[in-house]
Amino acid sequence: xxxxxxxxxxxxxxxxxxxxxxxxxxxxxxxxxxxxxxxxxxxxxxxxxxxxxxxxxxxxxxxxxxxxxxxxxxxxxxxxxxxxxxxxxxxxxxxxxxxxxxxxxxxxxxxxxxxxxxxxxxxxxxxxxxxxxxxxxxxxxxxxxxxxxxxxxxxxxxxxxxxxxxxxxxxxxxxxxxxxxxxxxxxxxxxxxxxxxxx
Numbered sequence: 199x200x201x202x203x204x205x206x207x208x209x210x211x212x213x214x215x216x217x218x219x220x221x222x223x224x225x226x227x228x229x230x231x232x233x234x235x236x237x238x239x240x241x242x243x244x245x246x247x248x249x250x251x252x253x254x255x256x257x258x259x260x261x262x263x264x265x266x267x268x269x270x271x272x273x274x275x276x277x278x279x280x281x282x283x284x285x286x287x288x289x290x291x292x293x294x295x296x297x298x299x300x301x302x303x304x305x306x307x308x309x310x311x312x313x314x315x316x317x318x319x320x321x322x323x324x325x326x327x328x329x330x331x332x333x334x335x336x337x338x339x340x341x342x343x344x345x346x347x348x349x350x351x352x353x354x355x356x357x358x359x360x361x362x363x364x365x366x367x368x369x370x371x372x373x374x375x376x377x378x379x380x381x382x383x384x385x386x387x388x389x390x391x392x393x394x395x396x397x
Contacts, residue, residue: 206285315371319345322367328355330389336371336380345371345382350389357386 226232227245239246253261261267319334326332331350338344345368351360364384372380 315375318374319347319367319371322370323347323349323364326360326363326367328352328360343375343377343380345380347382347384348387349384350387352389355388360386 223245227250228248230248231237232239232246244250251258315336316334319336320332323329323332323334326349328351329349330352333348335346336343337346347364347368349360349364351357361384364382368380368382
Protein backbone atom coordinates (compact mmCIF):
# COMPACT_ATOMS: atom_id res chain seq x y z
CA UNK A 199 0.00 0.00 0.00
CA UNK A 200 1.35 3.43 -0.92
CA UNK A 201 2.24 5.85 1.86
CA UNK A 202 -0.20 8.52 0.72
CA UNK A 203 -2.98 5.92 0.67
CA UNK A 204 -2.30 5.07 4.31
CA UNK A 205 -2.27 8.77 5.21
CA UNK A 206 -5.56 9.36 3.40
CA UNK A 207 -7.23 6.48 5.20
CA UNK A 208 -6.00 7.64 8.60
CA UNK A 209 -7.14 11.21 7.98
CA UNK A 210 -10.51 10.08 6.64
CA UNK A 211 -10.97 7.85 9.69
CA UNK A 212 -10.15 10.72 12.07
CA UNK A 213 -12.45 13.15 10.27
CA UNK A 214 -15.20 10.53 10.24
CA UNK A 215 -14.84 9.89 13.97
CA UNK A 216 -14.99 13.61 14.77
CA UNK A 217 -18.08 14.12 12.61
CA UNK A 218 -19.73 11.01 14.01
CA UNK A 219 -19.06 12.12 17.59
CA UNK A 220 -20.41 15.61 16.94
CA UNK A 221 -23.48 14.20 15.23
CA UNK A 222 -24.22 11.81 18.09
CA UNK A 223 -23.86 14.62 20.66
CA UNK A 224 -26.22 16.85 18.70
CA UNK A 225 -28.70 14.02 18.22
CA UNK A 226 -28.65 13.12 21.91
CA UNK A 227 -29.32 16.72 22.91
CA UNK A 228 -31.95 17.39 20.26
CA UNK A 229 -33.89 14.22 21.10
CA UNK A 230 -33.51 14.90 24.84
CA UNK A 231 -32.06 11.42 25.31
CA UNK A 232 -30.25 12.30 28.53
CA UNK A 233 -33.53 13.03 30.33
CA UNK A 234 -35.42 10.14 28.73
CA UNK A 235 -32.77 7.57 29.57
CA UNK A 236 -31.93 9.02 32.97
CA UNK A 237 -28.33 9.85 32.05
CA UNK A 238 -26.27 12.56 33.70
CA UNK A 239 -23.76 14.17 31.31
CA UNK A 240 -20.58 15.83 32.64
CA UNK A 241 -20.89 19.38 33.96
CA UNK A 242 -19.04 20.96 31.01
CA UNK A 243 -20.91 18.95 28.36
CA UNK A 244 -21.72 21.32 25.44
CA UNK A 245 -25.18 20.04 24.51
CA UNK A 246 -27.48 18.42 27.03
CA UNK A 247 -31.04 19.60 26.24
CA UNK A 248 -32.97 20.66 23.12
CA UNK A 249 -32.78 24.27 24.36
CA UNK A 250 -28.97 24.32 24.24
CA UNK A 251 -27.25 25.90 21.22
CA UNK A 252 -23.70 25.68 19.96
CA UNK A 253 -23.23 29.47 19.91
CA UNK A 254 -24.67 31.44 22.88
CA UNK A 255 -27.23 34.12 22.03
CA UNK A 256 -24.94 36.92 23.23
CA UNK A 257 -22.25 35.81 20.81
CA UNK A 258 -24.80 35.45 18.04
CA UNK A 259 -25.97 39.05 18.54
CA UNK A 260 -22.39 40.34 18.75
CA UNK A 261 -21.18 38.62 15.58
CA UNK A 262 -24.32 39.18 13.51
CA UNK A 263 -23.78 42.92 13.86
CA UNK A 264 -20.47 42.66 11.99
CA UNK A 265 -20.87 43.24 8.26
CA UNK A 266 -18.03 40.91 7.28
CA UNK A 267 -19.16 38.01 9.48
CA UNK A 268 -21.75 36.19 7.33
CA UNK A 269 -19.89 36.51 3.98
CA UNK A 270 -16.76 35.17 5.68
CA UNK A 271 -18.59 32.23 7.24
CA UNK A 272 -20.34 31.35 3.99
CA UNK A 273 -17.10 31.58 1.99
CA UNK A 274 -15.21 29.43 4.52
CA UNK A 275 -17.92 26.77 4.56
CA UNK A 276 -18.12 26.75 0.76
CA UNK A 277 -14.33 26.35 0.52
CA UNK A 278 -14.39 23.57 3.11
CA UNK A 279 -17.14 21.75 1.23
CA UNK A 280 -15.25 22.12 -2.06
CA UNK A 281 -12.05 20.72 -0.53
CA UNK A 282 -13.93 17.82 1.06
CA UNK A 283 -15.69 17.02 -2.23
CA UNK A 284 -12.40 17.13 -4.13
CA UNK A 285 -10.79 14.84 -1.58
CA UNK A 286 -13.71 12.43 -1.73
CA UNK A 287 -13.69 12.24 -5.52
CA UNK A 288 -9.92 11.70 -5.58
CA UNK A 289 -10.33 8.59 -3.41
CA UNK A 290 -12.70 6.90 -5.85
CA UNK A 291 -11.46 7.98 -9.23
CA UNK A 292 -10.33 5.21 -11.51
CA UNK A 293 -6.64 5.25 -12.18
CA UNK A 294 -5.83 4.67 -15.80
CA UNK A 295 -2.75 2.65 -16.68
CA UNK A 296 0.21 4.97 -16.74
CA UNK A 297 2.50 5.32 -19.71
CA UNK A 298 6.12 4.88 -18.63
CA UNK A 299 8.51 6.36 -21.22
CA UNK A 300 11.34 4.23 -22.51
CA UNK A 301 14.62 6.19 -22.48
CA UNK A 302 16.86 6.76 -25.49
CA UNK A 303 13.97 6.92 -27.95
CA UNK A 304 13.20 9.87 -30.26
CA UNK A 305 11.16 12.38 -28.24
CA UNK A 306 10.25 9.54 -25.89
CA UNK A 307 7.99 8.15 -28.61
CA UNK A 308 8.14 4.63 -27.11
CA UNK A 309 6.36 3.94 -23.84
CA UNK A 310 5.04 0.94 -21.98
CA UNK A 311 1.99 0.65 -19.76
CA UNK A 312 2.75 -0.08 -16.14
CA UNK A 313 0.25 -2.96 -15.95
CA UNK A 314 2.12 -4.71 -18.75
CA UNK A 315 5.32 -4.55 -16.70
CA UNK A 316 3.41 -5.73 -13.63
CA UNK A 317 2.07 -8.74 -15.51
CA UNK A 318 5.46 -9.60 -17.00
CA UNK A 319 7.26 -9.36 -13.67
CA UNK A 320 4.57 -11.34 -11.84
CA UNK A 321 4.70 -14.07 -14.49
CA UNK A 322 8.49 -14.36 -14.15
CA UNK A 323 8.29 -14.50 -10.36
CA UNK A 324 5.55 -17.15 -10.40
CA UNK A 325 7.93 -19.59 -12.08
CA UNK A 326 10.59 -19.25 -9.37
CA UNK A 327 11.29 -22.44 -7.39
CA UNK A 328 9.62 -22.29 -3.99
CA UNK A 329 7.28 -19.40 -4.81
CA UNK A 330 3.67 -20.07 -3.81
CA UNK A 331 2.04 -16.67 -4.39
CA UNK A 332 3.51 -13.58 -6.01
CA UNK A 333 2.48 -9.96 -6.42
CA UNK A 334 4.53 -7.38 -8.28
CA UNK A 335 3.92 -3.75 -9.13
CA UNK A 336 6.02 -1.08 -10.78
CA UNK A 337 5.38 2.14 -8.88
CA UNK A 338 6.79 5.63 -8.46
CA UNK A 339 7.18 8.54 -10.86
CA UNK A 340 8.13 7.74 -14.47
CA UNK A 341 11.61 9.20 -13.98
CA UNK A 342 12.30 7.10 -10.87
CA UNK A 343 10.31 3.85 -11.00
CA UNK A 344 10.65 1.10 -8.45
CA UNK A 345 9.43 -2.48 -8.19
CA UNK A 346 7.31 -3.53 -5.20
CA UNK A 347 7.28 -7.30 -4.80
CA UNK A 348 5.52 -9.59 -2.33
CA UNK A 349 6.39 -13.30 -2.33
CA UNK A 350 4.93 -16.16 -0.32
CA UNK A 351 7.45 -18.98 -0.11
CA UNK A 352 6.88 -22.67 0.37
CA UNK A 353 8.13 -24.08 3.70
CA UNK A 354 11.80 -24.98 3.57
CA UNK A 355 12.65 -22.57 0.75
CA UNK A 356 15.96 -20.75 1.12
CA UNK A 357 15.31 -16.98 0.98
CA UNK A 358 18.82 -16.20 -0.27
CA UNK A 359 18.36 -18.21 -3.45
CA UNK A 360 14.93 -16.71 -4.04
CA UNK A 361 16.27 -13.17 -3.70
CA UNK A 362 18.93 -13.91 -6.29
CA UNK A 363 16.26 -15.12 -8.70
CA UNK A 364 14.11 -12.05 -7.92
CA UNK A 365 17.07 -9.79 -8.70
CA UNK A 366 17.50 -11.54 -12.05
CA UNK A 367 13.79 -11.13 -12.92
CA UNK A 368 13.82 -7.44 -11.97
CA UNK A 369 16.95 -6.90 -14.04
CA UNK A 370 15.26 -8.44 -17.08
CA UNK A 371 12.32 -6.03 -16.71
CA UNK A 372 14.73 -3.13 -16.30
CA UNK A 373 16.59 -4.04 -19.48
CA UNK A 374 13.33 -4.54 -21.39
CA UNK A 375 12.17 -1.05 -20.42
CA UNK A 376 15.55 0.49 -21.15
CA UNK A 377 16.02 1.91 -17.65
CA UNK A 378 19.40 2.44 -16.06
CA UNK A 379 18.13 1.24 -12.70
CA UNK A 380 15.01 -0.21 -11.16
CA UNK A 381 15.21 -0.33 -7.35
CA UNK A 382 13.09 -3.04 -5.78
CA UNK A 383 11.50 -3.64 -2.40
CA UNK A 384 10.78 -7.28 -1.61
CA UNK A 385 8.57 -8.64 1.17
CA UNK A 386 8.91 -12.35 1.90
CA UNK A 387 6.34 -14.48 3.71
CA UNK A 388 6.27 -18.20 4.38
CA UNK A 389 3.18 -20.23 3.66
CA UNK A 390 1.54 -21.85 6.66
CA UNK A 391 2.08 -25.54 7.05
CA UNK A 392 1.05 -28.20 9.51
CA UNK A 393 3.48 -29.74 11.98
CA UNK A 394 5.57 -32.66 10.78
CA UNK A 395 4.90 -35.92 12.57
CA UNK A 396 7.57 -38.44 13.25
CA UNK A 397 6.43 -42.03 12.81
